[in-house]
Amino acid sequence: MTLPLPAALNQVTPSAWAAAAMIATVVLASTTGEVLTAAAMKSIGDLDEIRARAGMKGAIKAVVTCPLFFAGVFFLAVAFFALLFALSHLNLSLVAPAAASLTLVTNAIAGKLFLKENVDRRRWAAAVLVCVGVYLLAH
Amino acid sequence: MAHSSLSARQYLILAFVSISAPLGDTLLARGMTHMPAVTLAHPFALVAAVFTPWIAAGIALLIAFFASYLTALSWADLTFVLPATALGNVMVALLSRFWLHEVISPERWAGIVLITLGVGFVAQGPSLTERAQPAEEEPMKEVATR
Numbered sequence: 584m585t586l587p588l589p590a591a592l593n594q595v596t597p598s599a600w601a602a603a604a605m606i607a608t609v610v611l612a613s614t615t616g617e618v619l620t621a622a623a624m625k626s627i628g629d630l631d632e633i634r635a636r637a638g639m640k641g642a643i644k645a646v647v648t649c650p651l652f653f654a655g656v657f658f659l660a661v662a663f664f665a666l667l668f669a670l671s672h673l674n675l676s677l678v679a680p681a682a683a684s685l686t687l688v689t690n691a692i693a694g695k696l697f698l699k700e701n702v703d704r705r706r707w708a709a710a711v712l713v714c715v716g717v718y719l720l721a722h
Numbered sequence: 723m724a725h726s727s728l729s730a731r732q733y734l735i736l737a738f739v740s741i742s743a744p745l746g747d748t749l750l751a752r753g754m755t756h757m758p759a760v761t762l763a764h765p766f767a768l769v770a771a772v773f774t775p776w777i778a779a780g781i782a783l784l785i786a787f788f789a790s791y792l793t794a795l796s797w798a799d800l801t802f803v804l805p806a807t808a809l810g811n812v813m814v815a816l817l818s819r820f821w822l823h824e825v826i827s828p829e830r831w832a833g834i835v836l837i838t839l840g841v842g843f844v845a846q847g848p849s850l851t852e853r854a855q856p857a858e859e860e861p862m863k864e865v866a867t868r
Contacts, residue, residue: 625795628796668768675751691801698799706805713841715836722830
């Protein structure tokens with residue numbers, strides 16, 4: 584039985600699975616990190632206003648005393664090292680566009696589900712257009 | 723405080739976020755491709771990589787990116803900031819075309835058009851999801867709805 588899969592998926596070798604796993608790790612870790620970080624910054628409030636009121640020190644203090652922020656940074660760090668790891672095994676023209684473009688769509692989904700952001704048709708369209716665009720541009 | 727329309731300063735921060743991220747990534751990629759492949763058997767090679775010049779410069783730029791990115795997230799939605807700042811990829815591609823005279827393939831031109839369209843879509847809308855504000859806050863400025 585043959586499925587109408589894209590050419591890349593038809594030749595599923597261990598290395599293709601490994602590549603998919605590396606990219607999925609980057610995408611999942613970075614989406615988790617982005618959502619946690621965004622939630623942290625929303626809970627802190629407008630940083631420009633905090634800086635106007637309490638100075639740069641106050642703004643930095645507001646950020647580094649937020650546990651949610653460190654949870655986000657932890658996952659972003661995981662994503663960063665997963666990306667470095669993937670870059671040393673896979674072609675840059677595969678990893679960079681795949682990770683960057685998939686992250687846009689997973690973030691739109693996660694933003695709607697977890698951050699309750701108003702992801703209207705305009706934002707879905709933007710996420711999909713930019714996702715395809717980043718893929719084409721970086722490829 | 724909700725800002726549905728952004729100030730010039732906030733647009734500047736978004737512009738810096740969008741340009742510093744792809745430039746930082748380019749520096750990292752340049753650094754990593756000049757290194758031998760890192761394996762799971764020797765994960766500490768990644769730590770050594772951090773101290774090579776290209777990667778160190780990339781990390782410095784990405785730290786500046788992160789500070790301005792956090793600022794942007796404090797007054798705009800994640801699903802606004804991410805697509806909006808993808809415009810930086812377009813700027814870097816156009817810089818490489820007109821400054822470094824690199825050839826841009828039709829596929830990459832298509833990518834440039836799609837990103838620009840997408841950013842146009844998201845930039846037309848509100849930058850922050852409206853939420854009920856706590857009652858003790860100072861009186862809210864009128865929030866534009868479109």
